[in-house]
Amino acid sequence: MKIAIVYPPFNRGNEYPLLSQNRQFRYSNSKEIRIFPLIPASAATLLKTKGHEVFFLDGINLRQTKEEFTKRLLEINPDIIALETKAPVVKIHWDYINQTKKLTKSKFVLFGDHVTYFPEESLENSEVDYVIVGGDYDQGLLNLVESLEKKEKLPEGIWIKKNGKIIPNGKVPQIKNLDEIPFIDRELTNWQAYGEAYLYQPCAYILTGRGCGSNTCEKRGCTFCIWQDALWEKTARLRSPKNVIKEIKELTQRHGIKEIFDDNEGGAIWDKEWLKEFYEEMKKEGLIGKVYLSTNARADSLDEETCILMKKAGFRLLKIGLESGNNETLKKINKQETIEEIIKGIKNAKKHGLIVMLTSMVGYPWETEKDVNQTYMVAKKIMRYKTHLGDSLQSSVIIPYPGTPLYEQALKNNWFVVDPKEYELFDQTRQILKSPINTQKWCKKIWSIHYDPIFVSKTILSIKSKEDLKLLSRGVKSVLGHLKDY
Structure with a gap:
């Protein structure tokens, strides 16, 4: 399958969101802090090692316009578009999903701390197709993709809305042995674009x-x-x-x-x-x-x-x-x-x-x-x-x-x-x-x-x-x- 893990661009005047890999979200004027998104990068790597075609697009970090970013995303035409979200930006992501849904047949996935706590909220307020609940959402995204490819029952931790009703499905089981996770593919995830002062x-x-x-x-x-x-x-x-x-x-x-x-x-x-x-x-x-x-x-x-x-x-x-x-x-x-x-x-x-x-x-x-x-x-x-x-x-x-x-x-x-x-x-x-x-x-x-x-x-x-x-x-x-x- 073709999967895009994305950070759609947005800003507040001259301030940009510090979203990726950030426990404490904020907007900032500082251009010297761009934290590498480790779990999403791990998700991209896991998917690639399993033979999937993966794209990692961080429009925030690259300071792209929304139009530039969406044009590139539609050119890729992925089967799945996955976004990491947090409470302060979840409504922005709902809007982005709802708008982009009109332009593509791609399925949308949300993961992150906020939707792990409030999965129902995103399913009720947006047209997102899947919400991954749990911290190991790198493994969760891989589990979802493989179940869709094999047309199997959705794995634990994947929540959906069906016929207007939300279907709860627990949490993604924690990875017991972290040594089994492959090292992040740095080229795939554009590592050179990140760093701190x-x-x-x-x-x-x-x-x-x-x-x-x-x-x-x-x-x-x-x-x-x-x-x-x-x-x-x-x-x-x-x-x-x-x-x-x-x-x-x-x-x-x-x-x-x-x-x-x-x-x-x-x-x-x-x-x-x-x-x-x-x-x-x-x-x-x-x-x-x-x-x-x-x-x-x-x-x-x-x-x-x-x-x-x-x-x-x-x-x-x-x-x-x-x-x-x-x-x-x-x-x-x-x-x-x-x-x-x-x-x-x-x-x-x-x-x-x-x-x-x-x-x-x-x-x-x-x-x-x-x-x-x-x-x-x-x-x-x-x-x-x-x-x-x-x-x-x-x-x-x-x-x-x-x-x-x-x-x-x-x-x-x-x-x-x-x-x-x-x-x-x-x-x-x-x-x-x-x-x-x-x-x-x-x-x-x-x-x-x-x-x-x-x-x-x-x-x-x-x-x-x-x-x-x-x-x-x-x-x-x-x-x-x-x-x-x-």
């Missing part, structure tokens, strides 16, 4: 696993995290270190990749035995020093032994969630960490030469000016501590995506200041929950820590090469773009 170029993205794990977090799942709640069902699965290193080796030797970012929620480094084996295999394969490694991480995983191992294995940067500088807020969002633990973990990382990208949020319904100022002060303290080139932070407005415990709490406690179904407002730049603070002001203030004189001077002093200057230049452009978001 804080990564050395050329860069690539991988997933060492699916689901957030932690040494101390038995009750996995922050209340705001849509992936852990809707997609991974509070589970954590890891690929084997040997399998991950085989992919790293391919990326460095075949594509000349300088930096690889693991976009799994908590990385794999929370499992110390995994990390030890990973280090030994990296050393055995002679890959240490040939590529930078970066990853998402929880601060409570960062004891000294782990940080030493990571640095020895070739890790450079850690993306760590602070979320708030207030312990009561961390408790309410089920972060399973305290401020003291977060600061300790980050100090361990910085002490051993690891760079930190900090993420934070403002606008919790219970958050006071004193609380948000604590977040600002903690973030500033962390940024000033043993500053390295590349240390940075992000700040955004808390969003309770449908499918998260926070969304249910907001409904129950009447926290919404907008209609909870006005998903288009859920874009991380505006306040949609009751809050006594000025969220725009505080987001901008936290982002502006990048211009703190002490932080700037320490950053400049850490520059060692032309590549560092390029990295800094991209970072400055990215921050300037994000400041325009508020």
Whole structure:
């Protein structure tokens, strides 16, 4: 069969949606952030390995017009058109499906976190043919295509509407052994068009696993995290270190990749035995020093032994969630960490030469000016501590995506200041929950820590090469773009 996995283009003035592989959706003015869509790319690869003709079209990333994109899509004339969607853009995708249905006989498929939680909604409000429910929608799309080709019963996790009635069909079963998934076909999925300001170029993205794990977090799942709640069902699965290193080796030797970012929620480094084996295999394969490694991480995983191992294995940067500088807020969002633990973990990382990208949020319904100022002060303290080139932070407005415990709490406690179904407002730049603070002001203030004189001077002093200057230049452009978001 002929399948197109697509991201139809749209924008809001000069702002473009950060949709692909993004847990926290937003529009942004920054041109320096284009995250690689790993699960859809895996879907494209799986289909190709099974002999299907696959097209991967990202009109957002290529900044195409809607007319250019649709013309190309109709030229391909696929049997199936599949779209990843999220709450803030699902209505745009409904409209696109309804309009394009008039021009083609292609069947449309929706997948992603929002339709996993609300599959009926898309079947009721659009002419979509199939909705894939579940996090492993790469496997789900393959299962659907093969069942259609063989004219068999629809597999588990594929929901449809028949004779005006929605037919529920469970969830796509989770892939038990992630090592069995083929490595992403980078040429097929136009890998060179993606990247972020804080990564050395050329860069690539991988997933060492699916689901957030932690040494101390038995009750996995922050209340705001849509992936852990809707997609991974509070589970954590890891690929084997040997399998991950085989992919790293391919990326460095075949594509000349300088930096690889693991976009799994908590990385794999929370499992110390995994990390030890990973280090030994990296050393055995002679890959240490040939590529930078970066990853998402929880601060409570960062004891000294782990940080030493990571640095020895070739890790450079850690993306760590602070979320708030207030312990009561961390408790309410089920972060399973305290401020003291977060600061300790980050100090361990910085002490051993690891760079930190900090993420934070403002606008919790219970958050006071004193609380948000604590977040600002903690973030500033962390940024000033043993500053390295590349240390940075992000700040955004808390969003309770449908499918998260926070969304249910907001409904129950009447926290919404907008209609909870006005998903288009859920874009991380505006306040949609009751809050006594000025969220725009505080987001901008936290982002502006990048211009703190002490932080700037320490950053400049850490520059060692032309590549560092390029990295800094991209970072400055990215921050300037994000400041325009508020």
